[in-house]
Amino acid sequence: MEGGVAYENxxxxxxTELRLGLPGTGSTIEKGxxxxxxNKRPLPETREEGGANGKPDAQHDDQENAPAPKAQIxxxxxxxxxxxxxxxxxxxEAEAAAGMYVKVSMDGAPYxxxxxxxxxxxxxxxxxxxxxxxxxTIGEYSEREGYKGSEYAPTYEDKDGDWMLVGDVPWEMFLxxxxxxxxxxxxxxxxxxxxx
Amino acid sequence: MNYFPDEVLEHIFDFxxxxxxxxxxxxxxxxxxxxxxxxxPKVFVGNCYxxxxxxxxxxxxxxxxxxxxxxxxxxxxxxxxxxxxxxVYPWIxxxxxxxxxxxxxxxxxxxxxxxxxxxxxxxxPNFKSLVLVSCDGFTTDGLAAIASNCRFLRELDLQENDxxxxxxxxxxxxxxxxxxxxxxxxxxxxxxxxxxxLERLIARSPNLRSLRLNHAVPLDVLQSILIxxxxxxxxxxxxxxxxxxxxxxxxxxxxxxxxxxxxxLSGFLEVAPPCLSAFHLICPNxxxxxxxxxxxxxxxxxxxLIRHCRKLQRLWILDCIGDGGLxxxxxxxxxLQEIRVFPSDPYIGNAAVTEAxxxxxxxxxxxxxxxxxxxxxxxxxxxITVAKNCPNFTRFRLCIxxxxxxxxxTNQPFDEGFGAIVHSCKGLRRLSMAGLLTDQxxxxxxxxxxxxxxxxxxxxGNTDKGMQYLLNGCKKLRKLEIRDCPFGNAALLMxxxxxxxxxxxxxxxxxxxxxxxxxxxxxxxxLNVEIINENxxxxxxxxxxxxxxxxxxxxxxxxxxxxAPEFVWxx
Numbered sequence: 001m002e003g004g005v006a007y008e009n010x011x012x013x014x015x016t017e018l019r020l021g022l023p024g025t026g027s028t029i030e031k032g033x034x035x036x037x038x039n040k041r042p043l044p045e046t047r048e049e050g051g052a053n054g055k056p057d058a059q060h061d062d063q064e065n066a067p068a069p070k071a072q073i074x075x076x077x078x079x080x081x082x083x084x085x086x087x088x089x090x091x092x093e094a095e096a097a098a099g100m101y102v103k104v105s106m107d108g109a110p111y112x113x114x115x116x117x118x119x120x121x122x123x124x125x126x127x128x129x130x131x132x133x134x135x136x137t138i139g140e141y142s143e144r145e146g147y148k149g150s151e152y153a154p155t156y157e158d159k160d161g162d163w164m165l166v167g168d169v170p171w172e173m174f175l176x177x178x179x180x181x182x183x184x185x186x187x188x189x190x191x192x193x194x195x196x
Numbered sequence: 197m198n199y200f201p202d203e204v205l206e207h208i209f210d211f212x213x214x215x216x217x218x219x220x221x222x223x224x225x226x227x228x229x230x231x232x233x234x235x236x237p238k239v240f241v242g243n244c245y246x247x248x249x250x251x252x253x254x255x256x257x258x259x260x261x262x263x264x265x266x267x268x269x270x271x272x273x274x275x276x277x278x279x280x281x282x283x284v285y286p287w288i289x290x291x292x293x294x295x296x297x298x299x300x301x302x303x304x305x306x307x308x309x310x311x312x313x314x315x316x317x318x319x320x321p322n323f324k325s326l327v328l329v330s331c332d333g334f335t336t337d338g339l340a341a342i343a344s345n346c347r348f349l350r351e352l353d354l355q356e357n358d359x360x361x362x363x364x365x366x367x368x369x370x371x372x373x374x375x376x377x378x379x380x381x382x383x384x385x386x387x388x389x390x391x392x393x394l395e396r397l398i399a400r401s402p403n404l405r406s407l408r409l410n411h412a413v414p415l416d417v418l419q420s421i422l423i424x425x426x427x428x429x430x431x432x433x434x435x436x437x438x439x440x441x442x443x444x445x446x447x448x449x450x451x452x453x454x455x456x457x458x459x460x461l462s463g464f465l466e467v468a469p470p471c472l473s474a475f476h477l478i479c480p481n482x483x484x485x486x487x488x489x490x491x492x493x494x495x496x497x498x499x500x501l502i503r504h505c506r507k508l509q510r511l512w513i514l515d516c517i518g519d520g521g522l523x524x525x526x527x528x529x530x531x532l533q534e535i536r537v538f539p540s541d542p543y544i545g546n547a548a549v550t551e552a553x554x555x556x557x558x559x560x561x562x563x564x565x566x567x568x569x570x571x572x573x574x575x576x577x578x579x580i581t582v583a584k585n586c587p588n589f590t591r592f593r594l595c596i597x598x599x600x601x602x603x604x605x606t607n608q609p610f611d612e613g614f615g616a617i618v619h620s621c622k623g624l625r626r627l628s629m630a631g632l633l634t635d636q637x638x639x640x641x642x643x644x645x646x647x648x649x650x651x652x653x654x655x656x657g658n659t660d661k662g663m664q665y666l667l668n669g670c671k672k673l674r675k676l677e678i679r680d681c682p683f684g685n686a687a688l689l690m691x692x693x694x695x696x697x698x699x700x701x702x703x704x705x706x707x708x709x710x711x712x713x714x715x716x717x718x719x720x721x722x723l724n725v726e727i728i729n730e731n732x733x734x735x736x737x738x739x740x741x742x743x744x745x746x747x748x749x750x751x752x753x754x755x756x757x758x759x760a761p762e763f764v765w766x767x
Contacts, residue, residue: 073599074274074275075270075273075274075275075679076273076599076654077539077570077595077597078272078273078595078628078652078654079273079538079539079570080272080273080330080356081272081273081274082330082356082357082358082384083356083488083489083538086465086489086491087489087491087514087540087541103360105360110283110285110309110311110333111279111283111307111309111333112278112279112332112333113279114278161361161386161387161388180360182360
């Protein structure tokens with residue numbers, strides 16, 4: 001299954017994609033899909049006979065000829081996310097971009113939180129949300145000095161696996177490269193501000 | 197047997213190793229209970245909230261090894277919010293405080309922090325084995341603590357965990373005096389590792405028998421590792437990016453030739469180009485092969501490899517092997533006992549195997565008893581044939597990627613097919629079904645699946661009768677998980693006492709209302725009935741007639757748990 005390459009750049013590629021699958025492949029749940037969407041030829045003899053057992057044609061066509069892309073059902077198919085991500089890492093990123101939940105860890109906290117980055121319009125909103133969530137003050141960002149006046153600094157892990165200070169790059173770029181957030185405190189945080 | 201001295205009884209009980217058997221032994225009479233409990237070394241707790249750590253320590257003071265499971269199974273599929281619970285810290289803290297001589301810890305679906313790992317490493321001087329399966333909450337810093345402080349560590353086994361990677365210094369934390377490693381599995385770590393430290397560690401671990409690498413270990417290091425560890429029995433190749441003409445590749449072939457003890461092979465997390473012929477040498481010895489994380493290997497390569505694996509007992513594979521490939525498996529692997537076929541393209545929902553592959557396996561592999569099969573389509577005829585060919589199934593899990601799809605030939609529901617499975621496989625303990633299913637299938641399950649312990653249902657059934665048939669008929673049912681089925685209050689409340697004979701019940705997107713859950717909780721004080729209310733959809737004071745989105749109930753002796761987050765209500 002070398003389908004991975006096709007999905008790299010465009011979320012909606014599957015709508016226009018040509019596929020060499022069996023008729024009826026690629027279908028999950030979608031109510032009311034019109035069978036007319038599909039231009040495939042009818043199935044070979046044996047299948048058609050089987051399908052003609054009193055079922056209305058539209059339904060028969062629907063099940064066997066409609067590989068149209070379907071809405072995703074939460075938690076389906078029942079595969080561990082670890083496994084899903086290992087198979088199609090790029091696809092996982094694309095999926096995550098629509099409602100993009102990232103983990104937020106804070107040093108010293110017993111467990112992590114998760115936030116949806118897409119609900120924030122920019123850095124100020126994100127920082128206020130983090131301040132609320134963890135009951136702390138992060139302060140104002142400045143390019144020269146990082147987050148001055150606070151013992152906390154928000155950092156994020158980017159696509160290359162590097163830990164970056166939140167706020168350096170344009171918001172859109174941050175959204176597309178942020179994999180997870182970590183709020184560091186203490187001496188590590190102060191170090192970031194000192195004009196390195 | 198009352199006139200045997202205690203030591204003799206204890207010695208006899210030493211030979212009784214399974215938890216179930218020891219539970220039976222302890223119920224014979226009071227003296228046996230006392231002796232068995234004080235000498236039991238291994239304890240299994242299937243639900244960490246069913247009992248308090250204090251009670252476990254009181255009853256089993258000789259505890260050396262514990263297995264704990266946390267989140268409900270459906271947490272694997274993102275149906276349970278991350279912070280629902282399953283924290284192991286209270287257990288470790290209690291063990292440390294009471295100076296339990298803990299040597300082995302195995303956790304599944306639990307949250308374990310770096311602080312907790314540090315506490316483990318400092319509190320238990322004889323700590324030998326840490327196995328974490330589908331856990332999270334920790335980073336490689338926690339692993340560094342384990343590596344640094346556990347002087348007699350034999351096993352560090354990380355399976356499918358979500359670990360925050362602070363880069364590979366943890367491997368360097370194993371002191372030079374650490375030579376006791378038998379098993380090391382870090383395949384799930386996403387970051388770089390210190391390769392020199394890894395090589396040195398392996399060179400000083402003469403007892404190493406199981407090694408699973410992550411993607412960051414390149415071919416030349418793999419080759420040098422294999423030279424140093426020729427007695428490996430279980431190997432997980434991380435990255436297999438090779439040039440078949442290179443010197444490194446040739447050296448690898450020589451190294452593999454030396455590793456004829458390898459019986460279990462897995463990994464291949466990155467494969468380029470997909471040329472596995474170097475491994476054909478060890479294939480004839482393999483009893484276990486897991487290529488389910490290797491989407492880079494094409495079906496034809498897989499088939500070539502499998503033709504050499506005549507002794508295979510366990511196979512985990514991706515569906516790109518196709519029905520044709522499964523026929524090769526069926527004709528080659530006559531000792532096959534367990535097979536799992538995963539979809540290689542879960543997002544589109546395109547599985548490359550059908551009922552034909554399943555039938556081929558059932559007719560070719562007489563010892564097959566455990567199967568997980570993701571497929572494009574299925575037929576009742578195929579299931580009936582499979583049931584006839586393989587009456588020995590203990591685990592049968594079928595998943596059709598379109599969850600309400602009917603029989604591909606007849607358009608009928610799969611009631612008859614699964615009915616045949618439960619009728620024929622009298623020893624069936626675990627079942628999960630998919631496809632179009634009516635109440636009828638539950639009637640069959642209730643009638644025939646007398647040994648069934650775990651059942652997973654999705655998008656099935658028509659009325660409450662379906663669930664009622666199950667609860668009535670399956671006497672040994674322990675775990676029941678239901679999603680998106682039209683089962684409601686009448687079914688839930690039909691036999692409330694039943695839930696105390698089970699470990700847990702999960703129901704989501706069904707027809708159960710808040711009122712019924714409250715009523716159940718009131719009647720059964722030894723159950724925790726939890727409502728998971730993620731999006732603030734409900735108010736505790738809200739209309740009781742509202743449907744509950746997610747309910748999880750479990751029997752417990754520990755009462756309502758104190759660590760539940762805001763969105764979890766224990767009624």
